[in-house]
Amino acid sequence: MGSVPEMNRRELIKRAVAVGLLAAPATAALSSCAASGSRPRQSGVAGAGMAESSNPLGVSRSAPLEVVVFDGGLGVDYVKKAEADYRKAYPGTDLTHVATTDLQARLQARFVGGTPPDLVDNTGARSLPTAALADRGQLTDLRTLLDAPSCDDPAVPVRDTLIPGVAEKGRFGGEEVWALNYAYTVFGVWYSKSLMDKHGWEYPRTWDAMLGLCAEAKRAGIAGWTYAGTYPYYLQWTLYPFIAKIGGADVLTAMDNLEPNAWHHPAVKQAFEAYHELAAKGYLLQGTSSLNHIQSQTAWTKGKALFLPNGTWVETEAKATTPPGFEMTMSPPSGLDRSDAMPFETLWAQVGEAFIVPRDARNPRGGMELLRRMLSKKVAQQFTLASSSLTTIRGASDGLDLPSGLTSAAAALKAAGHNTVAPRTDWYQSLNREKIAGLIGEMMTGRLRPAEAITAIQRAADATAKDPSVKKYRH
The missing domain is CATH 3.40.190.10 (Periplasmic binding protein-like II)
Structure with missing residues (x-):
């Protein structure tokens, strides 16, 4: 017997919620994500469009895309810049952008119900427990993105454009990369x-x-x-x-x-x-x-x-x-x-601002494609100038006129060397x-x-x- 089609499975979840079969509070469900009996981890990514040089991740050109971003000290303009690029590449996309300071209130019930957005900036005091979500099998393995060609040089994979430690920070006890941190x-x-x-x-x-x-x-x-x-x-x-x-x-x-x-x-x-x-x-x-x-x-x-x-x-x-x-x-x-x-x-210096692609997202390839575009030097430089923060993209701040605080932080980081x-x-x-x-x-x-x-x-x-x-x- 074959697997249940994606849309049918979603409908079953919604109906189960409606009749009380999944009536456990969202907070309890997320807090127990690491418990035994969690779903198997998945490493693949749901199929969509046909992969080609201009669309290496095979994004469906008409699939809607929903993005939820933490609206904190780093702002959201850099995400909007990448979203504008995405819309040009996929003009038929209905792209929804939501900025919030409370990821738990916005998304806990949606993760439980199997209807999460396609890309989430999971950051802030009210963020979701990334490690628990990964162990529960509720996230997409981002190695597909890391192996994809980068926007700046198609001959260079995304993983080689990042500073050391980015993939490692996104791992939780295995080889899969469940989160990709944007800021340094x-x-x-x-x-x-x-x-x-x-x-x-x-x-x-x-x-x-x-x-x-x-x-x-x-x-x-x-x-x-x-x-x-x-x-x-x-x-x-x-x-x-x-x-x-x-x-x-x-x-x-x-x-x-x-x-x-x-x-x-x-x-x-x-x-x-x-x-x-x-x-x-x-x-x-x-x-x-x-x-x-x-x-x-x-x-x-x-x-x-x-x-x-x-x-x-x-x-x-x-x-x-x-x-x-x-x-x-x-x-x-x-x-x-x-x-x-x-x-x-x-x-203390570390990568942060963790982006995740939920496993049950309708358009996970679109979520990864938007993230790929965010990792271009053009967007990274805009982020650095607008937020006074460094990114995890190699060389993105080279040649930029940095403000006094970030200049001092970069100097302190250089002086620290390996002592971080x-x-x-x-x-x-x-x-x-x-x-x-x-x-x-x-x-x-x-x-x-x-x-x-x-x-x-x-x-x-x-x-x-x-x-x-x-x-x-x-x-």
């Missing part, structure tokens, strides 16, 4: 160079120097730090490389691998105690714990706080409130002292966002002491390690 983000401590110069201050390379500078700033009526208190995972982007500087990158690897007592390493204790001092000594902007990312960035650009932990997109996201002459600048996080295992230049870290906080998204980040936030408010936060985090990590329903990953 550098994280660090951001400040106004003009404000620092005005007071004769230099960026501190050790923690004692950091505390000393925060004390001077406080006397001048400026808080030392602020951050997105309602999204405390922003702190991890400088806290984790700080931990690596103190104890070495293997400490972060042990944390990623859910190893017993990984969080009880002395380097974690020293880093947590150091960050706790910022709060204990009154060096945080008052009310920081209740600020979101926009509010904290606005307070910072208004000169209310000296330092802000963030990623390279902040230059664009805070553009509207950044005064002329601000000279936005990024530095690696300060080290602890001379005994650090890694140099001051160590920072990229913790896999995406492996266990609920553990990271709901437990670890929240507990770090509690420590920064003073409701938990560093030792209490560490113990609670280790307990949560151990619970995840012992949970048989959660698929495990290792470096």
Whole structure:
């Protein structure tokens, strides 16, 4: 007996939902994606049109295309640019573009019902759990796209136009590539160079120097730090490389691998105690714990706080409130002292802005073709100039006149060399966002002491390690 045709299968799913056969809440279905009994992983891509030189992925020229994009600090214009190119190549396409900040609200039920869009920018605080979706078999293997000819040179496959690590970041325990990350983000401590110069201050390379500078700033009526208190995972982007500087990158690897007592390493204790001092000594902007990312960035650009932990997109996201002459600048996080295992230049840099093509999409080849067009240098350069962020396309920023913040980030990345870290906080998204980040936030408010936060985090990590329903990953 043959397989059920695609449209008939969709209709069956819809009818099953209608009569209650698939009535489990969407959130529960997605949270249990890694449980046993998930559908087999698929590596092929549903057929459509005829492949040819002008249409290497064999996209149906009349099939509708639906794109859902995270509307965050990087904007959506670069996707729209690629969509315009797509429309020219496939003029009969009915292309729908949706921008949102809440992917879960938009798409959870649609993934469960088997009617997801064709391409999704799965990013942001309310993104879907990519690793779980991959394990459940709900994503399309993007190796077909990686093997396709690139837009800039048909003799060069897409995979060879990307910086190292892009395919690896999209894998979750196998050879399949389930996500393709578009941005290359550098994280660090951001400040106004003009404000620092005005007071004769230099960026501190050790923690004692950091505390000393925060004390001077406080006397001048400026808080030392602020951050997105309602999204405390922003702190991890400088806290984790700080931990690596103190104890070495293997400490972060042990944390990623859910190893017993990984969080009880002395380097974690020293880093947590150091960050706790910022709060204990009154060096945080008052009310920081209740600020979101926009509010904290606005307070910072208004000169209310000296330092802000963030990623390279902040230059664009805070553009509207950044005064002329601000000279936005990024530095690696300060080290602890001379005994650090890694140099001051160590920072967190990683690929991000993950695009996925759902398995049950009506037009998965169209989703991959749009992504192929986004990976052209023309679109990548537009993205870099508009978002003040680097991309995962080799050489896309060469020759561009970059703004001060991105220029400093690129210089810091070059100085770091091989001393970059990229913790896999995406492996266990609920553990990271709901437990670890929240507990770090509690420590920064003073409701938990560093030792209490560490113990609670280790307990949560151990619970995840012992949970048989959660698929495990290792470096």
